[in-house]
Amino acid sequence: MWQELIVAVIVAACAFHAATKYLPAAWRRQIVYALARRGFNQDKLAKLFKTQSSCGDGCGSCGSCETPAAAPDAPKDTGVARRVIQLRVQR
Structure with a gap:
């Protein structure tokens, strides 16, 4: 009896972890909205x-309504050299 209960808890925890990490973002948002309607x-x-707020809820996190920052006149040297990885396609 106890073994079955412990296994059920472990399987439920694994399913919950998989749902929070590997489901598409649209499905996770639907789960959040469905649970929120039920009082959570x-x-x-x-x-x-790990769902982000959308622009439709008025949170302002997407930055679409903010004014863009002024572009600097001269490019800044960040010290990071850009490398190009060339791929050789064999046919």
């Missing part, structure tokens, strides 16, 4: 399922 805290669920 939407902010905590969104953080747990």
Whole structure:
């Protein structure tokens, strides 16, 4: 009896982890909205399922309504050399 209960808890935890990590973002958002309609805290669920707020909810996180920053006149040297990886295609 106890073994079956422990296995059920482990399987449920693994399924929950897989749902929070590997499901597509649209499915995770639907899960968050469905659970929020049933009384769960939407902010905590969104953080747990790693879903980002959309532009439609007015959160301002997407930055689409902000004014763009002024472009600098001269490019800055970041010290990072850019490398190009050339691929050789064999046919």
